[in-house]
Amino acid sequence: MKKMPKLFLVALLALWGPLAHATVRVFACEPEWGALVKEIAGDRATVYVATTAMQDVHRIQARPSLIARARSADLVVCTGAELEIGWIPMVRSQSGNERIQLGKPGYLEVASFVPRIEVPTVVDRALGDMHPQGNPHIQFGPRQMQLAAVEVEKRLAQVDPAGEQDYRTRLADFTRRWKDATARWATLGAPLKGVGVIQYHKNFSYLFDFLGMRETGTLEPKPGVEPTSSHLNELITQQKTDPARMVIRSSYHAEGPAQWLASRIGVPSIMLPATVGGTPGAKDLFGLYDDSIRRMLDALKQGG
Amino acid sequence: MPPKRLMAAALVAAAVVSCPVHAQTPSGDDLESIRRQLQELKQTYETRIQALEARLKAAEEASRHAERSAAQAQTRAENAEVAAAQAQPQPVQAQPNKLNPAISLILNGTWGRYGHDPSSRVTGFAASGGEVSPPRGASLGESELAMSGNVDPFFRGSFRASLAPEGGISVEEAFFETLALGNGFTIKGGRFFSGLGYQNAVHPHAWDFADASLVQRVFLGTNYGDDGIQLRYLPPLPVYLQLGAEIGRGRTFAGVGDVTRNPEGNGRGSEVFFAHLGDDIGDSHSYQVGVSHLRQESGTQGVSLFDYDDLTGVTNLFSGTQHITGVDFVYKWAPEGNPVYRNFKFATEWFQRRLDGRFAFDTRGINSVDGFQARQSGWYAQAVYQFMPYWRTGLRFDRLSAGSVALHANAANLTPPAFDPRRWSVMVDWSPSEFSRVRLQYNRDETRENAATGAALTDNQIFLQYVYSLGAHGAHKF
Structure with a gap:
């Protein structure tokens, strides 16, 4: 045991050199925040993304790899609104990293800085997996993403003051491109206005809100509860009075129940990327919106 | 100009x-x-x-700031409509119950069926009494009440009490933990479950089976913890490496029971060292391996070795040192890292216990005192598979090795059993949400020796168990 400290020092010194950083190390809880940080920070940041578009972020565990990455992070960017409540508090408390604790500039919960929809008036676990602060899947709100960009830039400048000028320039550039893209998406998605859809989980509410679409129901009887046959039958009955034109699931949801319902009510069943990386088209934030809207437009045509 | x-x-x-x-x-x-x-x-x-x-x-400085907030102001204005629709003001960061600590309550109960008396102990091992098997028939388990929260920007506090069904409250954990040390260091102090091994720090409600593994039960007293201080360090590496050390009073003699009399040396009665290494392999696989060591002093007053009492019906005392060395390994799989539909977990731990000191046989009668050395070991391996949402099944094998016990002069008074206990467990559980679980488990228990024949006493045990968590969202521990 007594030889351990010496051995450690040697190991540390050997590893410290290559690890010594010139850039800001960012731990992004979800791929959308990784993509946003890359937009604002460019090469100034090295970004580690903790989850993928194939994973249900509610259900992640505080794995050793996540704790190791959080340990050296200068900035942690998460969604918040209790989306990561099962794992991020533990990752932070186990990390031994004071820079990413609650209240520090190095810990950002984006949802706290953007308007949220579907804020419940009654909060009780009997209603399923509740998010008292509203729908946390904010990556599909163009306005939310713009506000997020502003906050991300602010935090980057706080943890890396030397890069302030860079971040400001890149934010201005992003804002311009994002504004243009938002206008383009509004035009592109115009045929979707008023279209009724059923989604698996409330992953895409912000996008529906933006495009003026109408959610007629969710496959999940309650948030976070897997579809049941009785609930799917209710959706079939409801189709007669309040018709949906397509059934939408995210890249991490099972195809089965969505396909089953879609075939019963005679509408297309489609998959949308849950976030960046969910489909080959969703390479970045712009691609995420482009691809999602295109997929819905295709389904609309296909459904006739 | x-x-x-x-x-x-x-x-x-x-x-x-x-x-x-x-x-x-x-x-x-x-x-x-x-x-x-x-x-x-x-x-x-x-x-x-x-x-x-x-x-x-x-x-000019101000205008630069104005420039930056221009984008913000613009989008904020655009969002006025949405913000207005949102009646409540935005809460800043997630904080349950505003400034109160997060509170949670665990309810659990079991219906048990045994072929033999569940209160008798594992043969040849000084069992703790910390975790005894649930009684026959329906019984309420220990309810747990937990509170935790940030004290201030520098410390976090956590408290967990266990309410026994027959009355009485015991403090399972009550500790502070630093938030602001940085550089990978964290200090925890108070009463806490030790970081040794893998399963030791897992609370009963989060177990994968209705009962603890045998090795955990007989060597660690189910959840070994002490009153003391823990230092953890994470070196800045691309993989997870956690190094930890604990010093405690030696409140309990692990696997044996409470130390009623304080040991000497102003209460430095136990030390723990542990190291854990872990990482992911691709998106779907993750693992953790660990080594741990616990050293304890009983003090000259000694502790009762219960099992020998059971055999002889007289009071015996052991005084000396206990070393427990362990190795643990955990592997988890989920397709593309998404555990919702299917996932798999394998865990195994091996522990060895060495006792070295003096043994007093029949302290009230003949009081024969001589040297005592024992070297015993045990391990378990378990696999749990979630084959569809909500449903899991698991298989576990437990094995203890009686090892060698040297009684010296007391060998004339006592013959230690040469019996290797073992157990098979199979379980199925259903968790319709993260907060509830109902479990059915079968144990083929061969942990006791049939004194007459020297063969194992086979006990077919069945448990039906419920575990409910109310209140604050629990942590998804690896």
Whole structure:
């Protein structure tokens, strides 16, 4: 045991050199925040993304790899609104990293800085997996993403003051491109206005809100509860009075129940990327919106 | 040139030009006074110009900030509509119950069926009494009440009490933990479950089976914890490496029971060292391996070795040192890292216990005292598979090795059993949400020796168990 400290020092010194950083190390809880940080920070940041578009972020565990990455992070960017409540508090408390604790500039919960929809008036676990602060899947709100960009830039400048000028320039550039893209998406998605859809989980509410679409129901009887046959039958009955034109699931949801319902009510069943990386088209934030809207437009045509 | 600076320059020029107009009959004194006045004027304006320049600089700074917040202001305005629709003000960061700690309550109960008396102990091992099997029939388990929260920017606090069904409250954990040390260091102090091994720090409600593994039960007293201090360090590596050390009073003699009399040395009765290494392999696989060591002193007063009491019906005492060394390994799989539909977990732990000291046989009677050495070991391996949402099944094998026990002079009074206990467990559980679980488990228990035949006493045990968590969302521990 007594030889351990010496051995450690040697190991540390050997590893410290290559690890010594010139850039800001960012731990992004979800791929959308990784993509946003890359937009604002460019090469100034090295970004580690903790989850993928194939994973249900509610259900992640505080794995050793996540704790190791959080340990050296200068900035942690998460969604918040209790989306990561099962794992991020533990990752932070186990990390031994004071820079990413609650209240520090190095810990950002984006949802706290953007308007949220579907804020419940009654909060009780009997209603399923509740998010008292509203729908946390904010990556599909163009306005939310713009506000997020502003906050991300602010935090980057706080943890890396030397890069302030860079971040400001890149934010201005992003804002311009994002504004243009938002206008383009509004035009592109115009045929979707008023279209009724059923989604698996409330992953895409912000996008529906933006495009003026109408959610007629969710496959999940309650948030976070897997579809049941009785609930799917209710959706079939409801189709007669309040018709949906397509059934939408995210890249991490099972195809089965969505396909089953879609075939019963005679509408297309489609998959949308849950976030960046969910489909080959969703390479970045712009691609995420482009691809999602295109997929819905295709389904609309296909459904006739 | 900015307008303010231009104006100031013009004023100076005007003053200089206007002076000669008033000096129509210049004398030497007048000229001197005019020069002085001019000098004064010049100085006044210079200071004013400097002040104006400073203000200008500040204004430029402000405009830079304004530029940055322009994008924000614009989008904020666009969002006014959405914000207005949202009746409640935005809560800042997630904080359950505002400034109160997060509170959670665990309810659990079991229905048990046994072929033999569940209160008898594992043969040959000094069992703790910390975790005894649930009684026959329906029984309420220990309810747990937990509170935790940040104390201030520097510390986090956590408290967990266990409420026994027959009455009485015991404090399972009550500790503080640092938040602001940084550089990978964390200090935990108070009463806490030790970081040794893998399963030891897992609370009963989060177990994958209705009962603890045998090795955990007989060597660690189910959840070994002490009153003391823990230091953890994570070196800045791309993989997870956690190094930890604990020093405690030695409140319990692990696997044996409470130490009623304080050991010597101002209460430094136990030390723990542990190291864990873990990482992901691709998106779907993750693992953790660990080594741990626990050293304890019983103090000269000694502790009862219960099992020998059971055999002889007399009071025995052991005093000396206990070393527990362990190795643990955990592997988890979920397709593309998404555990919702299917996932798999494998865990195994091996522990060895060495006791070295003196043993007093029949302290109230013949009180024969001589040396005592014991070396015993045990392991378990378990696999749990979630084959569809909500449903999991698991298989576990437990094995203990009686090892060697040297009693020296007391060998004449006592023969330690040479019996290797083992157990098979199979379980199925259903968790319709993260907060509830119902479990059915079958144990083929061969942990006790049939004293008459020397063979194992086979006990078929069945448990039906419920576990409910209310309140604050629990942590998804690896």
